Amino acid sequence: MFCKFPTMQGRKQSISASRSMARTWLAAGLLMCSTTQAIAQANHNTNLEADVDWSDFSEMVRDLPDVLLDSLPERQRNDPDIQDGVKRVALSAVASAAIDALASDPDHPVFIPQVNQFLNVGQPNSDTTYRLARITPGGSYRLRGRKGNVRMAIIAETGLLPGNASQSSDEPGAPQPIHDINALGVDEDGRFDVLLSAERPDGYNGDWWQLQPGTDRLLLRLVSADWEREVDPALSIERLDAPVRRPASMLVDMKTALSNLINVTNFLAPVYLHKVESLREAGYINRLRKMPESTLGLPGQVYYEGAYELDGEEALIIEAKHPARCEYRSIIVTNDVFETSDWFNNQGSLNDAQAAVDRDGILRIVLAGKDPGVPNWLDTAGYRTGSIQGRWANCDTQPIPTVRKVPFADIRKHLPSDTPTVTKEQRETIVRDRRAGSQQRPLW
Incomplete structure (x- = not known):
């Protein structure tokens, strides 16, 4: 054709x-x-x-x-x-x-x-x-x-x-x-x-x-x-x-x-x-919007998206009131040419089995290019620009998360006081385990 x-x-x-x-x-x-x-x-x-x-x-x-x-x-x-x-x-x-x-x-x-x-x-x-x-x-x-x-x-x-x-x-x-x-x-x-x-x-x-x-x-x-x-x-x-x-x-x-x-x-x-550039042109830089529905999207699934821009000493705090009922959720990042960030060898994506909701019912994700030492870190793999995409599947609500840019050094000031600390050694184990889990799924 x-x-x-x-x-x-x-x-x-x-x-x-x-x-x-x-x-x-x-x-x-x-x-x-x-x-x-x-x-x-x-x-x-x-x-x-x-x-x-x-x-x-x-x-x-x-x-x-x-x-x-x-x-x-x-x-x-x-x-x-x-x-x-x-x-x-x-x-x-x-x-x-x-x-x-x-x-x-x-x-x-x-x-x-x-x-x-x-x-x-x-x-x-x-x-x-x-x-x-x-x-x-x-x-x-x-x-x-x-x-x-x-x-x-x-x-x-x-x-x-x-x-x-x-x-x-x-x-x-x-x-x-x-x-x-x-x-x-x-x-x-x-x-x-x-x-x-x-x-x-x-x-x-x-x-x-x-x-x-x-x-x-x-x-x-x-x-x-x-x-x-x-x-x-x-x-x-x-x-x-x-x-x-x-x-x-x-x-x-x-x-x-x-x-x-x-x-x-x-x-x-x-x-x-040109997807990421189109989000920038629409004004969705460090902001998220509901994605228009797709003819090949799944029933009951709602997507949100936006572009991100960060320097090496900044982070984004992504927050949403978590649905009371939700079959599946995920959030991923891409680079400027819309390649999904390497999720085998980085914590480049988070789903409901990988990112916990805080005790106040808020899902908080920290997007950054280096490890902030918190569980719900979404790793950009060093890219300073790209896009964020999330999805809610068969959930009773489908909130569009808010986004705040904060200095990397101040991340914990914007998180609950009981947010756990993830050490360098613990992160190494987490990423090795996700690398093993992703490889053990049939790809071919």
Whole structure:
């Protein structure tokens, strides 16, 4: 759907069109879908030819970082951190798209990694494992496996999105339903078995999810708060109305794979590159706002966001009256190119299993680039600018936290007197434990 890259001018026009569409999506608060008009206009400007070859891909990879960097405000282009960040975003987009291009077969689907700590594009949530399976609209699929006990295990249907060379429609389609693995029945071994199809087969009495017309992808999100104790589901997917055997003649066609690779890369790489700058332009610096609802957001989940700016001797105190009932909450930080801060090796995110509420019912988070010696430290990893994003899931209230900038030396003056002290040795243990817990979750 996006462009072929025959010339430098064509490449810049294609990325510009992708960037323009990304700005439209950001303004609308969407994750991966836009309005029909915006998609159709982008497709008109960036139609991909079917006869792509390896040189088209290699040219795109060669020029992508420079084109992305050129799209940023001039004051950011000479920043070494941003230059490196843009290259990482470009490489993450290529890597994620390459896995998709090689593994995507709607007749023989697999849930493959989409974004994570190492495919860090589009600001993944540190508690969420994201996987994607391509399917054929109208097909019949069986999903089965072990249920696990994570907070949320959700499969969202998505359809007619950018990044499919065989797609015949310019329309993104309406928001599609979600399916809850945790709501499925299980046998005595804790295993589930569910059919996904357009219609329930006659005489079938097992678990069944209705597949909506136009769905060509299934987005799996597994959300865990207690990384060491919660167990992720293990699941498989198979198509029932097509032969299971796949001879060599049915392997992925490389022209189609390269087309999809270019399309998905051009969609992923620029889509959120300007997000932090857009928050600054809107005046949300060291302030938070409710995020507009997304067509791929989860029901019952409310997000808040804002940009942060700190020098080395400042901190932000983030406060909110905690809901009386809340299934899940989290807060993360990103850098200026919207990469989620490294949550494996830093305390770069906090969820309800990791950040306690104070005795007065207030959740207090301290955002700083160095350790303030308090439990609820949110580590910027040394970045002085970036963004904050939080979420409340299935809570009875969804407060937008307040933010105060304070001198680093005065942090404890703004916290309850009984706030515990975390020593350097204790922090080392905490981070090593979270590193182990995050690695022990299945990423691939």
